[in-house]
Amino acid sequence: MAASTPSSRAYFEQQREALMGEIAMSFEQVLANINKLNRDLEAVITVGNEFSSVEALWSTFENVMAKEEGEGEGDEAAEGKGEEATDGADEGGERGQEEIERDGE
Numbered sequence: 001m002a003a004s005t006p007s008s009r010a011y012f013e014q015q016r017e018a019l020m021g022e023i024a025m026s027f028e029q030v031l032a033n034i035n036k037l038n039r040d041l042e043a044v045i046t047v048g049n050e051f052s053s054v055e056a057l058w059s060t061f062e063n064v065m066a067k068e069e070g071e072g073e074g075d076e077a078a079e080g081k082g083e084e085a086t087d088g089a090d091e092g093g094e095r096g097q098e099e100i101e102r103d104g105e
Helices: 004-050 052-079 085-104
Strands: none
Touching: 004 052
């Protein structure tokens, strides 16, 4: 049995080296794929940043439209004070939200 032990160890060492080589190759592939993913994510972020000026323009447009709509609602609320309480509550809630949005700017 003492003679079979060295050959068993030699076989074990060979298998161990083979598996370690496969693991090293797998890690290299994982690293290469992570690097590719990183480059792709950077490209996506770059494309997204190119739309920042368009987003700013649309935000400005939205804010201008919201202000004009808010002014129109203010006129309607002043004229319609005799309406039911539920209608006034709905309008008040909408104006309150717009005021909150304006304060956040």
